[in-house]
Amino acid sequence: xxxxxxxxxxxxxxxxxxxxxxxxxxxxxxxxxxxxxxxxxxxxxxxxxxxxxxxxxxxxxxxxxxxxxxxxxxxxxxxxxxxxxxxxxxxxxxxxxxxxxxxxxxxxxxxxxxxxxxxxxxxxxxxxx
Amino acid sequence: xxxxxxxxxxxxxxxxxxxxxxxxxxxxxxxxxxxxxxxxxxxxxxxxxxxxxxxxxxxxxxxxxxxxxxxxxxxxxxxxxxxxxxxxxxxxxxxxxxxxxxxxxxxxxxxxxxxxxxxxxxxxxxxxxxxxxxxxxxxxxxxxxxxxxxxxxxxxxxxxxxxxxxxxxxxxxxxxxxxxxxxxx
Numbered sequence: 001x002x003x004x005x006x007x008x009x010x011x012x013x014x015x016x017x018x019x020x021x022x023x024x025x026x027x028x029x030x031x032x033x034x035x036x037x038x039x040x041x042x043x044x045x046x047x048x049x050x051x052x053x054x055x056x057x058x059x060x061x062x063x064x065x066x067x068x069x070x071x072x073x074x075x076x077x078x079x080x081x082x083x084x085x086x087x088x089x090x091x092x093x094x095x096x097x098x099x100x101x102x103x104x105x106x107x108x109x110x111x112x113x114x115x116x117x118x119x120x121x122x123x124x125x126x127x128x129x
Numbered sequence: 130x131x132x133x134x135x136x137x138x139x140x141x142x143x144x145x146x147x148x149x150x151x152x153x154x155x156x157x158x159x160x161x162x163x164x165x166x167x168x169x170x171x172x173x174x175x176x177x178x179x180x181x182x183x184x185x186x187x188x189x190x191x192x193x194x195x196x197x198x199x200x201x202x203x204x205x206x207x208x209x210x211x212x213x214x215x216x217x218x219x220x221x222x223x224x225x226x227x228x229x230x231x232x233x234x235x236x237x238x239x240x241x242x243x244x245x246x247x248x249x250x251x252x253x254x255x256x257x258x259x260x261x262x263x264x265x266x267x268x269x270x271x272x273x274x275x276x277x278x279x280x281x282x283x284x285x286x287x288x289x290x291x292x293x294x295x296x297x298x299x300x301x302x303x304x305x306x307x308x309x310x311x312x313x314x
Contacts (some may be wrong), residue, residue: 016296052252056159062151
């Protein structure tokens, strides 16, 4: 069978992608030495990858993973969690909200301190008068 | 048990059901992640992060939209892997041979074990050298449970493009593994 570049390409492409070849493509593969060679090479590559990918899951992976689960916020999971709990959980896991709360706390503290200092100042001024 | 049942139970907070999903998909996920040339410990961290993210966002997963849970999981895994690659210096050559050997679970002789580990490292390193967009499509094609249509969904391209990427990826991989392929014949 004479080599047809277009047919060779579509046969090799379909073979590589693992989708079935139509009867004409199967016939082509049987009679085209170039395509047969490429197909054989792809099969050997697949075998090497398969062999290299065996047993890649580390022992105890799922157990280690599940050990992290209870520490996760339940807000996204359980639908019947009260709204206030959801907000509280979301708040405790949001860095932005936490930073805003800390900043507000600090600002409030500084305000209180200024108020106290001014109070003392005015009291001492009044006493001096 | 049916996947949809497990997902439904997990969405209602059943951790045991989610563990069943983890056990079902951990093998293809690790297979996919190892192709990114990250160290074994980093792969495990990303696998953990993938499952944790899936668990946290389980409510947003809608099977009725047509995507299988596995496809959804691989979209998360791919995004995390690419982020990791973009921000870190982890590349396959930095992986110690000893680390590659830890993933061998059979018990061959020490010489066989070393040869197997070396070949495994070489194959995984070659997979990592295949550049995007061929790399992801190629790695996903080795996940038996994924169809071409599902790979196209993950890759956000047409099935024809997926086929071309796998074809080109395999050509590149065959070139990179030429010495092993020649030695095997």
